[in-house]
Amino acid sequence: MVQTEERVSSGGIGRYLLVYVGILILAGLQFVIAYQHIDGSQMFARMFLIAVAEAGLALMFFMHLWEEKRGLLLFVAIFTLFVIGAMQYSWPDSFRMLVGVPTTPTTPLPH
Amino acid sequence: MIMTFILISSSLTMLIAIRAAKVGDKSGAFLWTMITAAGGILFAILHLREWFSMFDEGATLFHNPWGTPLFGASFFSITGLHLLHVLGGVVALIAVGIRYKGGRYKADDLEITGLYWHFVDLVWMFVVPFVYLLNVGH
Structure with missing residues (x-):
């Protein structure tokens, strides 16, 4: 601005x-x-x-x-990478939707 | 493809409006802002037309006649939220454009609205490949 x-x-x-x-x-x-x-x-x-x-x-x-000032450009670039990196933390969890709730040998399958 | 063209073109008309505002051409800035808003309205009309044709084929938020029901939820949520932002942008463009012409708002206010409009355009650049194009060839 x-x-x-x-x-x-x-x-x-x-x-x-x-x-x-x-x-x-x-x-x-x-x-x-x-x-x-x-x-x-x-x-x-x-x-x-x-x-x-x-x-x-x-x-x-x-x-x-x-x-804009190069400092702002750098801030936006780093912040964008941080947000994309943070999204990687939650995305793999969404793959559970493909196979349902994960089960272990001790937890029975839902009927 | 046409919707993408309209939205990207409306970003260009917004830039022309801001440029006119910065050099003090009030009527020019107002005209180009309204052309931008018209582009947004046209985009929304085409989007709703697409939605209604999908409704006719049986696709809804919770139902997908071609496969997993999750598609309907994902498709209508993502495109619906984007459409809401477009409609909000159209209202903002008209309101800010009128107030700018009336002398209540400055060129900077028009530029801020323009930034919002460009961002809506930017989001669409990701929606098109991942929602529409990724499975089109299969």
């Missing part, structure tokens, strides 16, 4: 258009990947990488993170 009128006049709409076209191309690429006959985890990895690239472009240029 440190944008000034000088900065607005220095950067034209051309850069926004370039980023916009870039995001559209990346979005189109996801549709191409969706119709490739590849392994599910491979597809997930590719789509995730493209989505991160799209989001990165939107964050950096549409939301002007690139023009």
